[in-house]
Amino acid sequence: MAIYERLRVFVSSKMEELGPERQAIKTALNNLKVDGWVFEEDAGARPQTIRQTFLEEVEAADLYVGVFWKGYGDYTIEEYEHACKLGKDYEKRLDLKGRDPNLQSFLDRIGQVETGLTIQRFETPEELAAIIEQDLARWQAHKVRERYKPRINVNLSLAESRERDQLLILLRNVKRFWIENVLEQSVHGEALIALGKEWAEAEERPWDQILELPDQTSRPLPSGRAIVEVFDEVGRSLLILGAPGSGKTITLLELTRDLIQRAEPDPAQPIPVVFNLSSWAVKRQPLLDWLTNELSTKYRVPKRIGRSWLEKNWLLPMLDGLDEVRSEHRAACVEAINGFIDETGLPGMAVCSRLEEYTALPKRLKTGGAICLQPLNWEQVETYVERSGPALASLRMALQQDQMLRTLG
Numbered sequence: 001m002a003i004y005e006r007l008r009v010f011v012s013s014k015m016e017e018l019g020p021e022r023q024a025i026k027t028a029l030n031n032l033k034v035d036g037w038v039f040e041e042d043a044g045a046r047p048q049t050i051r052q053t054f055l056e057e058v059e060a061a062d063l064y065v066g067v068f069w070k071g072y073g074d075y076t077i078e079e080y081e082h083a084c085k086l087g088k089d090y091e092k093r094l095d096l097k098g099r100d101p102n103l104q105s106f107l108d109r110i111g112q113v114e115t116g117l118t119i120q121r122f123e124t125p126e127e128l129a130a131i132i133e134q135d136l137a138r139w140q141a142h143k144v145r146e147r148y149k150p151r152i153n154v155n156l157s158l159a160e161s162r163e164r165d166q167l168l169i170l171l172r173n174v175k176r177f178w179i180e181n182v183l184e185q186s187v188h189g190e191a192l193i194a195l196g197k198e199w200a201e202a203e204e205r206p207w208d209q210i211l212e213l214p215d216q217t218s219r220p221l222p223s224g225r226a227i228v229e230v231f232d233e234v235g236r237s238l239l240i241l242g243a244p245g246s247g248k249t250i251t252l253l254e255l256t257r258d259l260i261q262r263a264e265p266d267p268a269q270p271i272p273v274v275f276n277l278s279s280w281a282v283k284r285q286p287l288l289d290w291l292t293n294e295l296s297t298k299y300r301v302p303k304r305i306g307r308s309w310l311e312k313n314w315l316l317p318m319l320d321g322l323d324e325v326r327s328e329h330r331a332a333c334v335e336a337i338n339g340f341i342d343e344t345g346l347p348g349m350a351v352c353s354r355l356e357e358y359t360a361l362p363k364r365l366k367t368g369g370a371i372c373l374q375p376l377n378w379e380q381v382e383t384y385v386e387r388s389g390p391a392l393a394s395l396r397m398a399l400q401q402d403q404m405l406r407t408l409g
Helices: 019-031 050-060 074-085 101-110 125-148 161-183 187-195 197-202 227-233 248-263 277-283 287-299 303-311 327-344 355-359 378-387 389-408
Strands: 008-012 035-037 063-068 089-094 209-212 218-220 237-242 271-276 315-320 349-354 369-373
Touching: 008 019, 008 050, 008 074, 019 035, 019 063, 019 125, 050 074, 063 074, 063 125, 161 248, 161 271, 161 287, 161 303, 227 248, 227 369, 237 248, 237 355, 248 271, 248 315, 248 349, 248 369, 271 277, 271 287, 277 287, 277 327, 287 303, 287 315, 287 327, 327 349, 349 355
Parallel strands: 008 035, 008 063, 063 089, 237 349, 237 369, 271 315, 315 349
Antiparallel strands: 209 218, 209 369
């Protein structure tokens, strides 16, 4: 399941030649985790003409790659012209051995200096694959930054003294309800408090984490890595994903706690505020309007003041429960969040969702990275609970009973 949408590349060449070269390109694209479209493999049976098929695929692609050898193909030339008309990024690779004069004329035209295109030559499929992989890695990095980098504003104006006092009232309300009454009263929270220094020294967490980045790379996070450090690493825009009960909300609240600790003594830091997205589907408003209403109804912040704080980037939205938005409105909610980011430029953002519901969406959030919480196995649970001592004695007893029930089942 892909957390970020894979980039798409349309591979064009005359069908009667360059089959091994097309396959070499596709292998290079797979190495980069980019979807390559090659007619003979990917067209399939469709209720439309060949021409309609390749025009649709050119439109859907992020990049056009043209490979030319001897023959002149009308479809191949039209694919190129259509990609140029749509403003697609493009790469061209040539093998210069005995060429059709019509094709040579076409290549001479598109290779002129004023077109801004550079023609590269190759001798073997392996050489072509190496060139493609090297060039497309650079293109991919640029495209990912262009597509997914959220508009994060870290240069905040300082609040006036009176407004700062009001912001601190909001901060204390968030801290009292979400940190003291939810995080610290949860099973995870109680255990972490009870274990305290022992867990810190052991540099372990009770659940595993995988960091996913927009370029499709992923890596396990080191044990003991603070969630706020991950948040900073990915540019202060983080998506938190996992299965039910994997600790998504707890992780979001741990991040909220750490950001509160930053903001309390430093007026240049934005105030983290937790919102639950489930109510967004009721009216499906622009996110700025919905956040303003939520500040008013949940935190008693007057709408005029709350809207001003959001527009001045003094608040950092912590959005829980994307998966709790009704399924038919979930994609629109993602679009509303992305639109808000583009329009206002946030000082940061975190969003929580179940993994399965998120990867089923046709739209993706603009975030600098995603953390995937991996489900616990029973051995991890037992080790975690045993090490907690008296703090989780009742939970230990319940687990023992569950083990007996599993044996019976």
